[in-house]
Amino acid sequence: MSADGILRMIEENGIEWVDFRFVDLNGKAHHISLPAVEVGRDTFVNGVAFDGSSIPGFKGVEDSDMVMMPDTETVYADPFSAHPTLIVMCDIYTPDGERYDRDPRGIAQKAEEFLQQTGIGTVAYFAPEPEFFIFDDVRYESGMNKSYYEVDSEEAFWNSSRKEEGGNLGFKIRHKGGYVPVAPADTQQDLRSEMCRIMMESGLRIERHHHEVATAGQAEINFRFDTLTASADNLMKYKYIVHNTARQYGKVATFMPKPLFGDNGSGMHVHQSIFDGDTPLFYRQGGYANLSDTALYYIGGILHHANALLALTNPSTNSFKRLVPGYEAPVNLVFSKGNRSAAIRIPVAAVTPKGCRIEFRTPDSTSNPYLAFAAMLLAGLDGIQNRIDPRELGYGPMDRNIYDLSDAEKRDIRSVPSTLDEALDALQADYEFLLQGGVFTREFIxxxxxxKRAEAKSVQIRIHPHEYSLYFDC
Structure with a gap:
C-alpha cells in the first residue's frame, strides 16, 4: 500500500490515531502514536523521531536522536484500541538518513539482500511455530529478601483436588497429556479460535490451532509461511494479538520457554526453504527425504554453527531450562526425516516439491525474530557456499529415537550448549559467517x-529459591 492509500484509509474509516512501531534488540515492540489528522505525506518521507537512548542497546544520551521510517506495506487496524487506530511497522534511521546498523528489521532485510547477491536463490521462506501458555494467574517477585513465582490454570493437573465454588469439575490435563484433547479437557478452544479470528482479520493466514502437550494451557497456532522479514513482522503481530486477546478473556499468555518445572516447555520450530524464482531449491526426488544437495548443505551450515546460533535463537537464561533431555526438547545436533528428537527435522508427510523444507526445532520465542531468522539464513548459506555436508561431519541422518539411545550410542552426538553463557562463548568464537554481506557487524555482535552477558549475570548472582531447599539446614 502506498502512503496515499494509507491516507485514504484514514479518511474513509474514521481513523483517529496512527501507531508507529519498531523492535528493540530483545525483540520487544515499542510504539509512538500520532493523531491521524497530523499524519500526512511528509510523515512517510521524514519519519517519526524518537529517543534512542531510552532503548537498551541502542544509543547514548549524547547521540540519541533517531527516526522511525514507516513501511507502508505493513499497515493494519489495531484490533484492541478503543479509538480507531492503524499500526505501521517502521525501519530505524539516523538523523542523517543512514540505516541504523542495530535495527533488527534492517538486519533481516540485509540478509534477504545478501541471499540474492550470492546467486544461490532469490527468496528465503520462513514459517515459525510459536508455542505459548495461557494462565489464569501469574505472580512473581525477585527482591533482596525473597524470590518466588507462582502461576495457575483452571485446567492444570495440580488443581485436580482443588475445592471451588460449585465443586471441582475435573477433566484436568495430566502432565505431558495435553496434546490435542477435546473439550471439556481442552478449556481454551474458543479463546484460541478468537485469537485466530483476530489474526485473520489482521492479515495473517492461519493454518490451524490446537492444545499442546503440557498441562496448564499450552497452545499452538500456526500461520502461513512468508519471506524472512515479512514472517518476522507477522510474528510480532501474532504475539501482540495472543497477549491482548488473552487479557480480554481475563487470562495471561506467555511465550516464556519454560514457565513450568517438570513438563514440556514452549519452543518455536522454524521451517525454512529457498527458492530461485518459482523453483524450489531444497527438493530432489529420490534423495534422502527428497532433499537436494543444496538443502543438505544448508542443514550442514546450521548444525555446524548451531552453538553460536543459539545465542540468537535461544537468547535467554530460561531458554536452557527447556533445552534438557526428556521433555521433547531438540538438544541433539543431528538431522532426520520426521524425527522430533533431532534438532533438524525434515517433514515428509504430504510434502510437495514446493513444500520441501527443513525444520529447525531448537529456537524459542525469547528470540528477536528478525535477528534469529537472519542468523539462520546466513548459517545455511555458509553451509551451501562451503559445501558443508552434515553426513560427513557426523550430524546424521539419525532415524532412531535419540532419547532411547544408550550413553555409549550418544557419545558422538553433539548437544546444544547448556547455558546462555556457553552459547555466548560460542558466538564470540564463531561469528564470521554473520558478517557476510555486511548483514551483521562486529560492533553489533x-x-x-x-x-546478554549482563542479563545472564543478573540471574547467576541471585539466590535461587531451590537453594533454600538444598542448603538452608547445612
Whole structure:
C-alpha cells in the first residue's frame, strides 16, 4: 500500500490515531502514536523521531536522536484500541538518513539482500511455530529478601483436588497429556479460535490451532509461511494479538520457554526453504527425504554453527531450562526425516516439491525474530557456499529415537550448549559467517554479547529459591 492509500484509509474509516512501531534488540515492540489528522505525506518521507537512548542497546544520551521510517506495506487496524487506530511497522534511521546498523528489521532485510547477491536463490521462506501458555494467574517477585513465582490454570493437573465454588469439575490435563484433547479437557478452544479470528482479520493466514502437550494451557497456532522479514513482522503481530486477546478473556499468555518445572516447555520450530524464482531449491526426488544437495548443505551450515546460533535463537537464561533431555526438547545436533528428537527435522508427510523444507526445532520465542531468522539464513548459506555436508561431519541422518539411545550410542552426538553463557562463548568464537554481506557487524555482535552477558549475570548472582531447599539446614 502506498502512503496515499494509507491516507485514504484514514479518511474513509474514521481513523483517529496512527501507531508507529519498531523492535528493540530483545525483540520487544515499542510504539509512538500520532493523531491521524497530523499524519500526512511528509510523515512517510521524514519519519517519526524518537529517543534512542531510552532503548537498551541502542544509543547514548549524547547521540540519541533517531527516526522511525514507516513501511507502508505493513499497515493494519489495531484490533484492541478503543479509538480507531492503524499500526505501521517502521525501519530505524539516523538523523542523517543512514540505516541504523542495530535495527533488527534492517538486519533481516540485509540478509534477504545478501541471499540474492550470492546467486544461490532469490527468496528465503520462513514459517515459525510459536508455542505459548495461557494462565489464569501469574505472580512473581525477585527482591533482596525473597524470590518466588507462582502461576495457575483452571485446567492444570495440580488443581485436580482443588475445592471451588460449585465443586471441582475435573477433566484436568495430566502432565505431558495435553496434546490435542477435546473439550471439556481442552478449556481454551474458543479463546484460541478468537485469537485466530483476530489474526485473520489482521492479515495473517492461519493454518490451524490446537492444545499442546503440557498441562496448564499450552497452545499452538500456526500461520502461513512468508519471506524472512515479512514472517518476522507477522510474528510480532501474532504475539501482540495472543497477549491482548488473552487479557480480554481475563487470562495471561506467555511465550516464556519454560514457565513450568517438570513438563514440556514452549519452543518455536522454524521451517525454512529457498527458492530461485518459482523453483524450489531444497527438493530432489529420490534423495534422502527428497532433499537436494543444496538443502543438505544448508542443514550442514546450521548444525555446524548451531552453538553460536543459539545465542540468537535461544537468547535467554530460561531458554536452557527447556533445552534438557526428556521433555521433547531438540538438544541433539543431528538431522532426520520426521524425527522430533533431532534438532533438524525434515517433514515428509504430504510434502510437495514446493513444500520441501527443513525444520529447525531448537529456537524459542525469547528470540528477536528478525535477528534469529537472519542468523539462520546466513548459517545455511555458509553451509551451501562451503559445501558443508552434515553426513560427513557426523550430524546424521539419525532415524532412531535419540532419547532411547544408550550413553555409549550418544557419545558422538553433539548437544546444544547448556547455558546462555556457553552459547555466548560460542558466538564470540564463531561469528564470521554473520558478517557476510555486511548483514551483521562486529560492533553489533560485541554489543549484543555484552547485553546478554549482563542479563545472564543478573540471574547467576541471585539466590535461587531451590537453594533454600538444598542448603538452608547445612
Amino acid at each position: 560485541e554489543n549484543y554479547i555484552d547485553l
